[in-house]
Amino acid sequence: MSHCHIEGVTERDTPLMFKYVVPKASRRSPVINRAYYQRTEGIRRIVDGWIEDDPMYFRLAQKRKATQNTTLLKYVDIDYRTLMLERLYMIRTQTALADLLPDDPSVDDAGEFISETYCCLGIDLRDINTLRKGLETAGLFRNGGKRTPVLIISEVALAYLSPEESDEVIQFFSGFSEATFILHEQCIPEFDRDDPEEIQHPFASTMLRHFSRTMTPLKTLAEHRTLEDQLQRFKELGWKHCDISNMNLFSNYVVIPTVEEQQRIRRLEPFDEYDELCWIGAFYFMAIASTEQKISDSVNDTDTPDVLSRLKLRSKFSDHAWLRNSHVDQTSFVSIDYAIKPSSPASTDLTKTVQWSAERPMGGSLVNRKGHTVSILGDNILIYGGFGPDESVPPDSPSIFAARIPHVRLGSIFCYNFEDHTFEMISGNAGDDMLPAPRMHHSAATTLDGSSFYIYGGRDGPTKVHNDVWMYSVEEGWSPQWRGRVSQEGQGTIPEGFYKHTANIMTIAGREMMVVIGGRLASGETNSLIWAFDLQECQWTPLQLRASPYNMGQELPGLFSHSSVVIYSMEGEDEEDGDHLIVIGGIRGDDERIVNSVLKLQFGVSENEDSEMICWYSIKDIIVRPVHPGTSLQPRFGHSCVTVGPGRVWVLGGVSSPGLLQWHETIVEIRIDEGVYENLTPSSFKELVMTGHAATLDSKRQRVIGVGGGGTCFGFGSLWDATPWALKI
Template sequence: MLKYVVPKPSRRSPVINRAYYQRTESIRKIVEGWIEQCEQLGVAECTIISLGCGFDPTYFRLATLRKNTQSATKLRYVDIDYPTLITERLYMVRNEDTLFDLLPDNASVDDVGSFVSDTYSCLGIDLRDLRQLESGLESAQVKKNGGRIPILVISEVVLAYLAPDESDALLQFFAGYSEATFILHEQCIPTFDEQDEDQNLHPFALTMFRHFERTMTPLKTLREYRSLYDQLDRFERLGWSKCDILNMNLVSDEIVLQSPEEHQRICSLEPFDEYDEQFWIGAYYFIAIATTGPKAEASTTPSQSPNVLRALGLLSKIQTWNSSNNLPEGSFASLSKTTSEPSAIPSQPIEWTAHNPIAGLEINRKGHTLSIMGDEAFIFGGFGLDPNDAVEDQRVFQQRSQQTRLGSMIQYNLVTGSSRTHPREEDGPAPRMHHSAATTLNGSAIYIYGGRDGPTKVHNDVWRYTAEGGWDPLWRARISQESDASCPKGLFKHTANMMTIAGRQMMVVFGGRVASGEANFQVFAFDLQEGQWGEFKWRSEQDKQKFGGVFSHSAVVTQDANHQECLLVVGGIRMSNEQVLNTVCQITLGVETEELPRYWVEAQALDIRASTGEPLKPRFGHSAVAVDSDRIWILGGVSSPGLLQWHETMVEIQPRRATFETLKPSCFRELVMVGHATALDARRQRIVGTGGGGTCFGFGAWWDASAWGIHIQAMIM
């Protein structure tokens, strides 16, 4: 039916396509599940009311489906929007034969601006006029005193544009129907900083607010009802006895992408890599399912009350969520849930450096690398703004078209504060983002590998950079699936770390994605002495499937319980189901030298918890720095299904003690730290971070434009 209401589809970004798919598919499943419940209950008739319907084709899709089915339940469908839009909608329907043939023949009203019949009505009504609304619904045979007929009301991003008192009045109006279910899909503002909730908003929220205010369509209700809990209180106060609210990340996991087949189908449609934006969108939008039926699930439940949660297979899951605190704050809310305070995870105060370690230098880029050799910091590549472009302010930029992949190198002296930008050289590496950089153990050279320059263009090359000699191409290969299996086939969003294995210095590459978008399960190492790649084979296929196939994770070199070097891999996204991970695994590599060297890799999961028993929060797009052999700092990232809050931004993991603690920053609260880069400045005993940022739909981008530093010794142990 979509082709009739959207005659000329416009090309949109993949993340917009996914967001609309999740929205339309979730509403479709909820509507069909509600109808299915009505039929199973033997309901004689039921009614669906779509508020702010626009050109939504749901009625015509349902009419087509029900033409070929035998149902004892009569369905009445009512579309409502502004009179001008309804006039346009009816004009379109009457001029498209396929849609016109689906209109009922028994219309009591059939004019330019309205259509009323026994099974379908299209009404031009201002939703702020409740008298007109009630009169229009009565003309469509939807009456408050018309018996216990189940009613489903759908509102997709409609109430947000009304003033709070106007939208409240509308919700209270429909609460007057004895067997009503209300589906509300709107924006929310999950808490980013619990200590400064009003002022320290996440940049995604700031960008969204700014966009709607500029387009003269402000989100009026959102200022009043920000969180899921605000919405929950709102429904209860306005007369709804039951309400369950899920953010769209949960909706996607539990309703939309339940089957592996559907997940694989979506992944195969087009290249996709905007996971940070996708999960932010999922945290900032929600679906509420409210009913006017009784609160308790018991035998007293009227037979005329369809339970859409049961139809969706969510009833038992929600009961489990209600009895536990397993879901992150802000991703789920329910009137059935017993409110309890989440256990507080101990935190250690830390102090930032007294000054910006890279003062006066704006680093408007993300997906870059930061390396430190002695007193010099080197920032290479990434995706960001041309430094010559005019910008609006330090944090939010409207011109998304100005962003590009960068091939320049910024060199900064950490002692004198002097800096210079080396433009891309013709015989140097091509522009790229999400590549890796690893510094040799003696700090004399930086090795750059991989990265991408476009949706499907992935680099498969190794470059060495020294302060004295500049760039030196060490290894290049065409990306081919038929190439030597011991060599990578071009990777991005992987990690690379320098390690000593069997007495040889190697750059170990773990995880990442290949040009097709599939995950990399192999573990490669570039031998610095030989200038060649080799593959470390998994000792077990089970380990390969369990620990491989991740990207946007972090990896640092540390020591295991036997004081042997190993990789500590934290978080990331598992490609097979696109789930954000909270895992910590220890990757060990070795060589067996009998007749021929045999290179092997094995892994084990570490159960890392806070002293309260809380697990790590899932995250990706973060960075990690090994402060010492048993102190790993995790900085920034994106979480799911809930938002990564400010006080959870920095974490110290102690692998041998199997514990972690949050690090409580003292300032720089506006930093988000996603797509940023960090490095250990050992000479000055601090961690230095640069860049990072994100986007909010096509509304604009924001950047952590300044660099920052944290004194390691300033921690209170």
């Protein structure tokens, strides 16, 4: 059904024909649609690089019939006999498909069809002898007869066989002297190089649990887990060449290689599940293997084609400098022809240990939310908004299971007091205009005196983006309440609504302002401007770039899902002294690439040529080097960052690409003044998603508190970081 949806929204010169075999198209989540598009389009492009044609028989037959192409090409479809019976029945009862069947089949029964150009074989792949006989009946012989290049495509099929059974299939096809094998299925990338068997990413445990629960376990993963395992497998089973890429890397450079194509895909439907898409991309791979000793990048050569060369990737994947700069390592690409160096050594060698706080920061309270904010006012920690279980559904209702409670955008505040260990749920908007509407991916910035916080933006539906500012203050002790909406006074320009932006309150030219950076608009475009909201005047001001020796007029790139934090320094005469804003990582809006940049922003007010006062910013790209050579600062998004001391910033969690963010890379300390960073490893493993969460500094107790976070794992189930955590500074 996801394939059927792809046919409806993509732009093609001839149809994919899924509509003839799918009884009824249904709406699937955008992340499933995009992942299936990457898979389908990826295989199509590989096949096009191999034979310069299409991988789907009926689409191929339609094109060849229209162009009167007579080049001999045989398509063999293999599946269980019961499934082949259903498939042939659907084909024969759909006139558009039946008319494309060859007219002179040698075998034409209910579960088998054999002709010169199209064959359907009902065979259990675990029976190698029957497979051999079936292919010979179809005219395909191993190492015999006339020269016959063979292309084998396996999409998420061998993973359900035992390692021995799937190995037999791969080894069997290596007996064809001119064979190319395309394999697309799941893998389990390393999450902790020190203990890869025991410590897994939460997506891995969720995925494996799903397939076990549905009684379709991924048996092959018991032995062939990583890309390196798969590479060794092909090598030992007789394949001369093999290149394996995870789907993040493959999509970036094969499926959606240009900015124009990225923008075209983005226009198809609203999409915001980037974290889940990157997880999927890290846990699925595309392998291209060949048995021929020599492969060629020439279209006219008679040797087996080098698909990567034809896709213009061979030169990149053999360039160690390009691989390093693109953060490609053995978790995202491996090859028989050349070794890929690890991105960083084992965690215990080159990291510093940080301790979990022994005391749970919020007692036994559970917080199932993501896309929320967290603020500390006095001895209270307040979690506002986000996406989570519908609070209007009683959790103890006998008619509903907790796992089936609908999830919605929230407008409530969860308030916990550190001193008396009490908590209170403050209801959100229920049609009351004096309360902010429910939302997620908004921002919350605490005032400098710690008495209140301001929320801005966020979204409700996929395209319903808010553009309001609200203040929450504490009066008469700790009796919090929502105040009325902060009004937009004056006639100045105001920003459009943003979500997945950041906001920080800081002093600019003696005035307390909320500085908003990046974010996405309702259209899906990315905000590249910087806005400042004057807390006293309740007025927005767009900031103008001021060139400096450090940026030469370079503007801030449009980012979203980044993090930003104020670093406080002692005032001095040097222009570089004073308070600055640090912007770390995120997704670049124009091409949706994930970055590892560390940007330092300075702000001020000055007169322009017309004697008008303008707010300005300057930007400096901070080059940070590792404390321990051999490590790398991984690109990430969906993370948080907290200032833990003068010039010291902790970066917490997030999602990376093309490879998976390793456990020992999950937390990083960046020391801005020194221009260095160091990976921090928590004292013990916790199965934390640590994305979509919120974190804040509890300076009174010298700890960093993280709350919530989670994700939906590609239809495999949801995972929540329900228990708040704390790290000692």
